[in-house]
Amino acid sequence: MQSLVNMNTDNPSGNTNIRPQNPENGPNKRPAGLVSKLTRNSEAFRELGLLIFIIVLSAIFQIRNPNFLSIANIKDLLANTAILSILAVGMMMVIITRGIDLSIGSTMALSGMITSLTVSAHPDISPLLSLAQGMAIGLAAGLVIGVLVAYFKILPIIATLGLMNILRGMTYLISKGKWVSAYQMSAGFKNLSTGTTLGISNLILFAVIIYILYTYFINQTKTGRHIYAIGSSPDTAELIGIKRKRIVLLVYALMGLLAGLAGVLWVSKFASAQGDTAVGYEMNVIAAVVLGGVNVSGGRGKVSGILLGSILFGILANALPLINISPFWQQFIQGLVILAAIISNVLLQRRNDKLALKKRAI
C-alpha cells in the first residue's frame, strides 16, 4: 500500500490520464479518488479560466468594434478557426506522446498543391476524391515521419524539421514555382470549403465531424488511452505491454492524415495553391494546442481544452485586424501568448502537485 501511494506521488494524475471515466479503480481507491478529484478540479479550473478569458476578450473587442459579435462575423470566425482546430486534434496527440510536428505546414502545402493540380487537369473529378487524395498524401508523409520517430528513434523535432524542408521543396518542384489559381479549380472543389450544408459552413461541419470521431477515439477506445499512457510514462507503458512504436507511428500518421485533409480545405477555401501555402502555420497550431492546456512534457491534454484554445486563437487572429492592430504585431502577440500559456501550464501543474502532496500529508 505504502509503495502504491508513493507511486502516486510521482505522478499524481497518472490515474486520471489513463482512465478519467472511472477514477475509483484498484485497491488504492481513496488516494486515487482524492488525487484525481483535485486534478480534475484544477483542469476544470484551467478551462474555466480560458473560457472567462475568451468572454472578457470578446467583450473588449465588441466594445472596440460593434461588428465583432455579429452573426456574420461569428460564422466567419468559426469557419476560419475550423482548419486550425482540425489540425489541433492531430497535434494534441503528437504532443501527448511528448513529440512535436513542425512539418504540417509543408504537408498541407504539398497535399493542397497536388490535389489542386489534379483538379485543374481533370475538372470533372469528384471533390470527395480530391479529399481522399489529399488525405492519402498527408498519410504518406505522416507515415514517413512516424517510422523515423518510432522505429529509427530520431528526435521528433529533427525528423519533422527535415521533412518540413523536403516536403516544402517537393511542393515547389511539383508546381515548378507556379500557382494554381481560382479559375483552374472546379466549382465543386472550391465548394468543399466555401459551400454550406443546411445553412452551416462545410468547414464547420468537417471540424464537428472530426471532433466527434476524435473525442470518441481518444477517450473511449483502448488505443486512445494508450496514447496518454505512453505520454505519461513511456517505459511503464511498454512494461505493461503497450505497443509503443505502433502507437507513436499511428499518432504521426493521423497527424499527417489531418494535415493532408486541412491542406485540401485550405486550398479550396482560398482558391489558390502556392509554394508557400501555410508557411509557419505549424506554430499557430502548436500555440492553440498549448493554449488549450496540453502539457508539452506529455501525457496531459483534453479535447475541450484544444477546442477552447483554437477558438481563442481564432478570436485573436480575427479580432486584431478588426480593432486596427497592425498585422505586423500578430507574430509577436502570438509568441507572447504561447510563452504565457506554457509557463502558466507549468505553474498550474506545480501548484497541483503541491496540493496533491499536501492532501496526502494529512
Place this chain on the structure above:
Amino acid sequence: MEKTAIDTNKLRGLHQYQWEIFLLVLFLAVNVVNSFLSPYYLTLDTFVSTPMNFLDKAFLVLPMTMIIILGNIDVSVGSIVALSSVLMAVSYNAGLPMPLAMVLALLVSTTCGFINGFLQIKFKELSATIITLSTMTVFRGIAYVILEDRSAGKFPSWFSFLAWGYIGKIPFILIVFVLAAIVFAVILHTTRFGRMIYAVGSNRTACEYSGIRTGRIILGVSMLAGLMAGFTSLFLTSRMGSTRPNVALNYELDAIAMTVLGGISTNGGKGRITGPLISIFLIGFLNYGLGLRNVSAQVILIILGTLLILSVLVQNFTDRQSAPSSKKISAPTHRSDAGDGLDIHEHSAQGG
C-alpha cells in the same frame, strides 16, 4: 577481461574518427565534382574566397554543437539573428554611431540568449525545444513590429569590409571564424566548463546531485549561442548591405543540420567539435557547387532535409552498435556472471 576493455577503447576511438574521415572524404568528393563543373574552381583564390558565401551562418554551428551535446535543441537562433540585425540597422539609422550599433547588436543577441537560458532553468519541466520555439516567434515578432515590411540599411562603406574584406589574400570573415572556432574548441575540450557540458548532457540529474550547477552551464551555453547569433547578424547584414525582418529564416535548420551531420549525437553527451567544423565546409561547398549547376534553392532544401535525417539515422545506428560496451561498465558490479555473455557480444560486434 582487461584486454577486451582496451580493444573496446581502441574500437571506439577509431569509430569516433571514422565519422570525421567519412566527412573529409565527402568533402573531397564534393570538391572534385565542383572542379569538373567549373574550370575556374580549382584555384587557390576561389577555394579561399568561397567560404565568404556561407561562413556567416557557420558561427551558429559552434554554440549549436554545445547545445546539442547538452541534449537540447535551439530553434530560435535564426530569429535572434534577425532581431539583432534589425535593431542594429534601426539604431544606426536613428543616429547611433556604427561601432556602437554593432555592440548593441551583440548585446541584444546575448540578452536573447540569456532569456532562452533563463526560461530553461526557471521552468525545468519545459523542454528547450518548446521554449525556443516560442521565443523564436517572439524574437522575430519584435523584428516585424520594429521594421514591419520595410528594409533598413545605408550603412557606412567600411561596414561591408566585415563580409567582403580581405587581409592579405585571406577573407576577413575566415580569419574571424577560425579564431572563434579555436576559442570554442578550447572551451569545449580543455576547460572545466566544457567537461561539464558533456557531463550535463550525459545525465543532468546525476550532475545536479553531485553538485554541478547545471543551471549555470545551460545559461552560459545559451548566452554563447546568443553572442554567436550576434556575430552572424553582423556578418550577414554586412554581406547583404541592408536588412529586413525576414532575414536568416531557417538558419536554425542549417545550423542544426551541420551540427548533426558533424557527428554530434542528438542524445547528448557525445561528439567533438571537429566534425561540425568539417561539415560546415562540406555543406557550404556543396551548396556552392549546386549553385554552379543552377540547381534551384528548393532542391537544396530537399537535399539539406535529407542530409539532416540521414546523418541522424547513421548516428543512431552507430550509437546502437556501441551501446553494449557502455552497458558493460556497469554490468560486472551488479551481476558478475553477466560479464562473459557480454564479452562474447563484444567480440561479435568487433567482427562485424
